[in-house]
Amino acid sequence: MKYIINKCFELRDVFDNGQCFRWDENPDKSYTGVFHNIVLNVQNVDCKTIFEGISLKPITQNEFEKEIIEYFDLNRDYNSLKKEISKIDSNLSEAVKYGSGLRLLNQDLFETIISFIISANNNIPRIKGIISRMCNKYGQKIVWQGNEYYTFPSIDDLVGVNVEDFRSLGMGFRDKYVYNAVQFLKANPNLQEVLNGMETIEAEKTLEQISGVGPKVADCILLFSDVKKLDVFPIDVWVRRVMNELYIHNPDEKKVTNKEIMKVADEKFGNLKGLAQQYLFYWRREK
DNA sequence: GTCCAGGGAATCA
């Protein structure tokens, strides 16, 4: 199936900014990945974006397009958001210019929770490897253009998997967190609706009930999943670094507290601090 | 061998 839109955005700004782990660049600069039950290839040609792929289960052209519009957040007006964030100061203006193609994906909640539990004290290439092995083993196979792809496993695909099995995928100490998270989600199938109806702070506390989910992982889940709260501020090594360099100026970066960073983020970025954070993270990490 | 990575839990003051 194919869907073409008269809009283009730098693909690496979307797929290589740390929000997702299942998209890979091809030699022709297009990207291929799997989301929900769909294998998709995305490429830019003459400032059009071409989405081409197939679904595991048969869907109509209209459903295919709706999936893409929702996943890529195509109904949100990023131009006006970028304008607003650029007005904050010259740093944000530069960060937005650097990552101008960025879009916050609306990723599946379960996938986002498991993926960011695995991300704890880990690096992106290794996170991608672990998730890839998990999908190959427990996801459903989709063959497209002669290649095999696998969906991200569902809750039921993983509910019978034990801690040792997770360990054997290379998760390290995160194995028991993932195990417990799967059990938690099996017992709370309506988590999505619950989170959607909550204010951000309440949603953070709810997610932090899950073992392996602390403040940073909870904020990533709320920002990068289809719950989509923009007023969160995930603080990792890179965000601490860039916030200290730009605003706090502590000679010892490790002594900067999260509370201190949060205060600056609230004052400067307000309700768009999640999106601002992502521009800053991407800009600083690639520098 | 040492350091680091999109951190969190357990422990102790």
Next chain:
DNA sequence: TGATTCCATGGA
């Protein structure tokens, strides 16, 4: 509340 320490793993 705030500060330390430990937790697996693989690449630099």
